[in-house]
């Protein structure tokens with residue numbers, strides 16, 4: 001029976017240990033570098049309020065830096081019999097430094113440690129999702145401009161409606177992802193608040209300097225109220241999950257469009273053979289498996305906010321072990337979404353767009369409104385023009401015009417790419433990634 005941080009004299013039944021530890025040893029590996037950084041900030045703060053002697057601070061910081069290096073280089077693991085990352089870090093520290101290592105847990109609890117780890121992990125993971133989304137936005141905007149004159153059928157009810165363009169289609173998903181980045185920004189700001197010092201959820205009788213750890217870790221501000229800081233476990237994950245689901249929504253819809261447009265009856269776009277997959281029986285197949293899997297993964301991600309909500313349903317304030325389970329669905333979601341964003345980009349970098357699609361006779365009725373509008377421009381009241389063109393369609397005499405003129409903002413003749421880029425730049429600037437990066441660098445010096 002292994003030694004626990006909280007163990008005094010009696011041991012724990014091994015079945016109970018296995019059940020309660022669950023997947024924590026795997027999940028906590030992702031939190032490890034953040035746990036160590038949190039300990040560096042906490043230790044520095046403890047020295048400032050004389051809970052750690054000044055000469056011991058550099059010793060502790062050096063040992064923590066060593067452990068940090070291990071976590072970054074993939075050398076860190078949680079040993080058999082050790083419950084979680086918090087216990088493992090403390091164990092490594094006491095192994096290296098003896099009694100000095102035993103001092104750093106003053107004024108904190110694993111409850112605010114895991115809260116802190118999750119905030120720091122999430123803050124960084126949102127940064128990665130945001131940058132990946134932004135890279136895709138850039139590509140979509142490039143494609144939008146490159147194909148601004150390539151027309152595409154626009155549908156309502158999945159029936160031919162009006163002329164659209166690849167310029168509009170690519171640009172639409174760029175703008176959609178920019179709105180999602182705004183959701184990510186809100187989630188980022190909620191994550192960028194320091195819960196450390198809430199300890200078990202009710203603060204501490206030590207005169208902790210919470211502003212100091214807030215600054216050391218580069219947080220925008222602290223979660224002021226210690227009870228609320230603890231309530232942030234679960235609530236933060238849910239807010240963040242909503243932002244991830246928002247990105248997934250855009251990406252899933254884009255993938256569905258691609259699957260449809262690759263279909264032979266549509267035939268709007270294609271990919272080089274090596275990016276499609278074959279069939280074991282039908283020799284002609286070139287399937288869109290990549291976009292089908294993105295679609296399914298993104299659809300599954302729509303459930304994440306609800307899954308988090310269900311784990312935390314009806315929990316009163318204060319810490320509960322239930323919260324541990326959120327890590328298993330929350331932490332892997334980031335890599336999942338990032339891999340979808342990356343592969344979507346890889347595919348779209350090589351997309352081939354069919355030219356002159358709308359020259360085909362079968363698309364001629366896409367232009368009825370153009371002709372109606374031409375008649376209106378010539379002075380006919382709209383309803384009369386509508387009837388006139390309707391009769392041409394009925395009699396089979398309707399002829400599509402050879403040119404169309406759309407000029408207003410956001411239409412196929414005026415994509416407003418510069419404005420869309422500006423909107424993106426504004427959202428991106430709101431993150432202030434540099435501030436955090438500098439704080440972490442300083443802490444590691």
Ligand code: ARG
Pocket residue numbers: 024084110111114319320321323324
């Ligand atoms: N593995 C735990 C979690 O993720 C860490 C906190 C444990 N705290 C406790 N009071 N048992 O929630």
